[in-house]
Amino acid sequence: xATPKSEKDLHLPLxxxxxxxxxxxxxxxxxxxxxYLVTKVTELFVxxxxxxxxxxxxxxxxxxxxxxxxxxxxxxLDFLREIMPRKITVRQxxxxxxxxxAKNGDDSSEDSSEDSSEDSSSNNEQx
Amino acid sequence: MAEKLEDLNLPLTVVTRIxxxxxxxxxxxxxxxxxxxxxxxxxxxxxxxxAATNIVKNKKRKALTGQDVIDAMxxxxxxxxxxxxxxxxxxxxxxxxxxKSASMKKKDEQEDAExxxxx
Numbered sequence: 001x002a003t004p005k006s007e008k009d010l011h012l013p014l015x016x017x018x019x020x021x022x023x024x025x026x027x028x029x030x031x032x033x034x035x036y037l038v039t040k041v042t043e044l045f046v047x048x049x050x051x052x053x054x055x056x057x058x059x060x061x062x063x064x065x066x067x068x069x070x071x072x073x074x075x076x077l078d079f080l081r082e083i084m085p086r087k088i089t090v091r092q093x094x095x096x097x098x099x100x101x102a103k104n105g106d107d108s109s110e111d112s113s114e115d116s117s118e119d120s121s122s123n124n125e126q127x
Numbered sequence: 128m129a130e131k132l133e134d135l136n137l138p139l140t141v142v143t144r145i146x147x148x149x150x151x152x153x154x155x156x157x158x159x160x161x162x163x164x165x166x167x168x169x170x171x172x173x174x175x176x177x178a179a180t181n182i183v184k185n186k187k188r189k190a191l192t193g194q195d196v197i198d199a200m201x202x203x204x205x206x207x208x209x210x211x212x213x214x215x216x217x218x219x220x221x222x223x224x225x226x227k228s229a230s231m232k233k234k235d236e237q238e239d240a241e242x243x244x245x246x
Contacts, residue, residue, distance in 0.1 A: 011141050012137055012145075013137075016134065016137060017172055020173060021172060023173070024177055024180065027180055029189065031190060032223075033216070034179065036219050037196040037197065037215060037216060037219070040211075040212065041212055042168050042171055042172050042175070044208055044212075046145050046164055046168050047146070047149035048207075050150060051149055051150065054154060060153055061154070061157070062157065063157045063160055067163050067164065067167075076204045079171075080170060083163075083166055083170055
């Protein structure tokens with residue numbers, strides 16, 4: 001018996017997509033027609049996102065951050081923001097916090113940031 | 128029926144293949160990027176399903192149809208997928224009816240056989 005060609009032009013496994021769909025609350029029956037389209041559109045989505053990220057990268061190496069940037073900047077991708085946060089190193093985080101603290105220091109409001117930065121109040125002898 | 132966490136993931140190898148076909152040859156993709164895209168795809172399935180289910184509920188129906196999925200695209204602001212999905216639906220219906228007439232022909236040819244169609 002020949003497998004219908006329509007199922008061969010998809011890459012993603014229908015059974016897995018169906019499992020995911022059924023884990024959604026309020027879903028009742030998932031027939032083959034909507035299953036096919038959801039699978040199809042998910043593939044289109046992956047291609048679309050990959051292409052945009054690649055354009056964003058301007059290189060021949062696609063990295064996570066190229067995708068995360070797109071997700072954070074495009075409101076239609078809001079649903080992905082929690083699972084694809086921008087990632088920064090601990091050092092970058094500390095620098096960010098230091099900048100914040102320095103900014104708050106200008107308003108002379110007491111901030112709770114302990115380890116602001118290296119150029120703090122150690123050498124007060126020189127003005 | 129036990130639902131393992133892996134069952135909600137899409138296979139990384141397949142996602143990689145899709146991405147490679149979409150990008151020009153010679154582009155390499157980090158593992159983190161590929162994993163991220165696979166996760167994004169799973170979440171997208173849920174997102175589309177939820178949007179399509181809302182449409183069905185508002186129309187007081189129960190079973191999802193292909194058209195519901197297409198209509199959902201407008202609700203989630205992915206209008207750019209409406210046309211390709213419309214074509215995919217046409218393609219699917221053509222294939223499905225071709226399959227049906229082929230199996231009905233077979234049914235006529237097998238006088239005693241009972242054909243049970245699944246799902």
